[in-house]
Amino acid sequence: MDLLWVLIIGGLIGWLSGNLIGRDVPGGLAGNIVAGFVGSWLGTELLGNRGPVVGGFYIVPSIVGAIVALLIFFAIARGDGCRRR
Numbered sequence: 001m002d003l004l005w006v007l008i009i010g011g012l013i014g015w016l017s018g019n020l021i022g023r024d025v026p027g028g029l030a031g032n033i034v035a036g037f038v039g040s041w042l043g044t045e046l047l048g049n050r051g052p053v054v055g056g057f058y059i060v061p062s063i064v065g066a067i068v069a070l071l072i073f074f075a076i077a078r079g080d081g082c083r084r085r
Helices: 002-021 028-047 059-078
Strands: none
Touching (some): 002 059, 028 059
16 A cells, blocks of 8 residues: 555656646656656755655655756757757
């Protein structure tokens, strides 16, 4: 039951982060869960353990970290900055 709760919260964090930046997370539900987990890790590394905890995720750092991770992903995925012709 705990694993299901963690997957749901991770998916919600990824979905909310994608909506806040106005882009869909690639990969659907699995992409949202991965964005939530990566964002949680990155956010707690950058901001520490602050704010309310739901399902083992610090909500505010997780959302901020997921936004940063998605922005980095979309910048890399666009790829026009490093491409040579």
